[in-house]
Amino acid sequence: MEKDKLLSEQILNGNFYEASKLVNGYDFDKFADFITELAFNKDNIFIYDFICYLINQKEDDRLHSLAYDLMCHPFCYIKDAYKTGLHHARKAIVLNPDEVGYKEMLLFLYNVPERLISKQEATKIVQQILSQDPENECVKGFLKHHFQ
Structure with missing residues (x-):
């Protein structure tokens, strides 16, 4: 729980490097659930920006899927959010076409x-x-x- 609080603080303050170090100990599914819940509760675009930061560090289909989920659900009200989600869906498919x-x-x-x-x-x-x-x-x- 303490790690979740620290991770959310680092993300919401834009300290992405520090936040990325904390992510290493997370199971991906638990991390994705945590990020999605944080996005619904805090409504802060830095959360999506952090996922983009992680994608830039190491492109991964699951991260693109998570970015899609953020843009198509908690942040869907933002102009062109669905178009951004489309980009991430297509990237996820390129990286893992069998999913x-x-x-x-x-x-x-x-x-x-x-x-x-x-x-x-x-x-x-x-x-x-x-x-x-x-x-x-x-x-x-x-x-x-x-x-x-």
Whole structure:
């Protein structure tokens, strides 16, 4: 708990180097949950900026996925947040093309008001996902809402 408090203080004060040293001891999933909760509770863009700092240190598909989550959920009200999320989703896919969840992120962006991916691209993504996971629930719901 003390480490979480120190990490949040370092991030919110823009001390990214110090914060990055603290991250080394975290399980990634717990770290992602912590960052997401911090973003919802503090509403401070430095949190996203810190994830970008980490990406610049060592590009990683999971960090891009976390950046996507931040921009498409707690920070979605910021102008062009979904477009920024799209960038991170595409980078995550380039780094780990077999991860179905990253392709599902793109389908979410078909649903936003800006409709950031075309119907043609959405169809292609659906086919890719179904070739990997024929029973994918995300795709089933997507098809039910958009292609029937």
